[in-house]
Amino acid sequence: MPTLDTSLRASRKGIDDLAVFGGRPAFEQVLHVGRPNIGDREKFSSRVNDILDRRWLTNDGPYVSKFEQRIIELTGVKHCIVTCNATIALEIAIRALGLTGEVILPSFTFIATAHALQWQEITPVFCDIDPQSHTIDPEAIERLITPRTSGILAVNLWGRHCDITALEALAERRGLKLLFDSAHAFGCSYQGRMIGGFGDAEVFSFHATKFLNSMEGGAIVTNDDELAQQTRLMRNFGFTSYDHVASLGINGKMSEVCAAMGLTNLESMDEFIAVNRRNYKQYEEELAGLDGVTLVTNDEAEKCNYQYVVLEIDMDQTIVSRDELMKVLYSEKVLARRYFYPGCHRMAPYKATLTDLSLPETETISERVLSLPTGTSLSPADISTVCEIIRLVVNNGREVSAKLRAVEV
Numbered sequence: 001m002p003t004l005d006t007s008l009r010a011s012r013k014g015i016d017d018l019a020v021f022g023g024r025p026a027f028e029q030v031l032h033v034g035r036p037n038i039g040d041r042e043k044f045s046s047r048v049n050d051i052l053d054r055r056w057l058t059n060d061g062p063y064v065s066k067f068e069q070r071i072i073e074l075t076g077v078k079h080c081i082v083t084c085n086a087t088i089a090l091e092i093a094i095r096a097l098g099l100t101g102e103v104i105l106p107s108f109t110f111i112a113t114a115h116a117l118q119w120q121e122i123t124p125v126f127c128d129i130d131p132q133s134h135t136i137d138p139e140a141i142e143r144l145i146t147p148r149t150s151g152i153l154a155v156n157l158w159g160r161h162c163d164i165t166a167l168e169a170l171a172e173r174r175g176l177k178l179l180f181d182s183a184h185a186f187g188c189s190y191q192g193r194m195i196g197g198f199g200d201a202e203v204f205s206f207h208a209t210k211f212l213n214s215m216e217g218g219a220i221v222t223n224d225d226e227l228a229q230q231t232r233l234m235r236n237f238g239f240t241s242y243d244h245v246a247s248l249g250i251n252g253k254m255s256e257v258c259a260a261m262g263l264t265n266l267e268s269m270d271e272f273i274a275v276n277r278r279n280y281k282q283y284e285e286e287l288a289g290l291d292g293v294t295l296v297t298n299d300e301a302e303k304c305n306y307q308y309v310v311l312e313i314d315m316d317q318t319i320v321s322r323d324e325l326m327k328v329l330y331s332e333k334v335l336a337r338r339y340f341y342p343g344c345h346r347m348a349p350y351k352a353t354l355t356d357l358s359l360p361e362t363e364t365i366s367e368r369v370l371s372l373p374t375g376t377s378l379s380p381a382d383i384s385t386v387c388e389i390i391r392l393v394v395n396n397g398r399e400v401s402a403k404l405r406a407v408e409v
């Protein structure tokens with residue numbers, strides 16, 4: 001248990017007790033965002049033993065097939081091709097879809113979304129987001145389309161959906177391919193249909209920090225038979241049989257142990273969602289009424305994995321900035337994260353050529369958001385402590401900010 005006893009917690013009466021100003025940290029062990037959700041260890045161990053007994057460690061083994069089958073059942077999508085990670089899944093999907101030239105994507109995403117294009121010498125064209133949903137703004141896309149544009153790579157950020165209806169209509173009307181980076185959105189739905197079956201294809205991530213993990217892993221899901229066949233070939237060097245190579249390919253295979261981890265965690269998925277939702281509701285309740293602090297909401301009418309608890313800090317009201325709040329939390333050993341600051345277009349590999357590019361909504365949001373720890377490794381008492389610190393800081397925003405600046409000098 002990372003939490004210290006309640007007496008210590010209750011003793012944090014004023015801002016002088018904050019660890020950043022010399023007090024004792026609220027936690028003995030650090031609280032991470034994205035600490036892995038781990039299912040039944042016994043089941044996982046017995047599966048690993050079975051894999052070792054068979055000596056079938058990779059190359060489309062029975063656990064990979066079963067994992068793919070379970071994802072198909074869960075999402076209702078016709079085909080699933082699991083991969084070693086989502087970045088390779090994106091690269092394979094991008095290639096199999098025949099994307100070239102320019103592809104429009106949000107800048108407010110994990111850097112892999114952009115890298116997957118640039119790595120193949122396709123120009124990522126960064127688009128602004130809708131400040132409400134934090135996802136790509138379909139109207140802004142329209143203005144970025146050129147004769148070189150071959151597709152749209154939209155991101156279902158935080159497990160919340162883009163305006164998928166508008167994106168599908170736009171892609172259709174302008175003759176563009178539509179790929180979704182749904183790395184965050186496994187187990188989520190849009191208008192009652194599971195994420196996975198939209199656009200030409202979608203990609204999930206099963207990285208350790210994601211809602212459902214296979215340690216490392218990803219998947220391409222699609223209803224397109226030909227695309228599925230193509231991606232399956234590409235995942236395994238283009239081999240169609242022992243010594244026949246039909247296409248260019250890469251090694252994107254998932255190992256059996258990773259698939260066993262994914263399968264095992266899938267069996268605990270409802271539990272993970274219940275815990276995440278409980279955590280989310282607790283944060284919502286304990287941070288309610290705090291001026292300038294809002295929790296990014298989830299559409300309760302849809303299925304949601306509640307994997308991300310994202311705060312938006314309005315500095316005009318809190319006086320204390322997002323970065324200052326983060327600094328205070330870090331001192332307390334709460335490693336809140338400012339995903340996805342400062343936006344891909346401001347990251348070194350891209351900013352040199354994009355000095356004039358301004359994406360106001362992206363820049364504003366990326367300076368306001370803070371992801372808080374959640375998941376199955378956090379107790380309700382931990383969350384109360386985190387909320388207590390946030391309340392203390394925000395309720396004394398002006399003093400905390402001034403004192404932090406004085407300490408820095």
Ligand SMILES: *Cc1c(COP(=O)(O)O)cnc(C)c1O
Binds near residue numbers: 112217218
């Ligand atoms: C994590 C993530 C990826 C990359 O996933 P990996 O499995 O780590 O390669 C891509 N896009 C987004 C939005 C992500 O959050």
